[in-house]
Amino acid sequence: MDEFKVLQVKKSVFADNDRRAEALRQTLKKHRVFLLNLMSSPGAGKTTLLSRTIETLGNQLKIGVMEADIDSDVDARTIESFGAKVIQLHTGGMCHLDADMTRQGLEALGTDDLELAILENVGNLVCPAEFDTGAVKNAMILSVPEGDDKPLKYPLMFSVCDLVLINLFDVLPYFDFDMKKCVTNIRLRNPKAKIIPVCARTGEGIDLWCDWLCSEISAWRGQ
């Protein structure tokens, strides 16, 4: 039998996925489908925010949603009840979606008649940040009860996001959440991120979030 040899590889674990993500972005560009990747910790308000978003933008944009829960279709049914096209992605216990799973999800969703596709990523602040999904923009929700120091603890997540929504703003009086400190902490990780406080429950700030989304979509279309 052959002797053991040492192969120099020097290959990034994330490189294959990065390549696939870039290819997916190109394809979506050709089909003029804007893909947004929405991330957060579990329960920060992704589904509630998306429901509000469909309410607000549903009659001006054709929206489709991919729900990536590990093992349930509760969120998908909620989104469906708001009248958007939706599919449930089965992540098979995975804690994030990569570009390939996203591509398969988009195929299953069907993008022919879509202008905006939103991916509700799996609720966690670690892996989704490592894997480029092929989205045009990344957004995340930080909810007030999670604390203003989250950007320090999960630097990568905050550095890959173009937008940070601070949700559950209605409960601010009950938590020692310092908005100023939070903004400073986000800025340290990402000087360019846009920050919008929202309350997905009452709808406060949703107009600002929808404005951001619409202007990103038209800027991207014009490129």
Place this chain on the structure above:
Amino acid sequence: MHELGILNALVHIIEGIVRDENLTEVEKIVIEVGELSGVVPRYIEECYPAAVYKTFMEKTALELIVVPGIVKCRGCGLVFNAAANDLHCPGCSGQDLEILGGNDMIVSEIVCR
């Protein structure tokens, strides 16, 4: 177990190399984990046996090398080790830093035949 997903990606990469290079056995893999990669080396070690369970890598040993996270202060230009200085510039205590290295996870080499 967030590191499990990353390890699955790793197994796929090794799989590709084994195919491309016509290898029959992978004795050991050497992985470099950057301190600023967001990947926790200890979790990688803990999840590794589960990730390779019942794969062709079940008997493959894992060697992890932690690569220091090196940053440059955008305020004063000083280059320093991020973790050792708690993400603060030792020159001007600024926190606006540009990452120069140690933010990736790399398959460095594999011992095989």
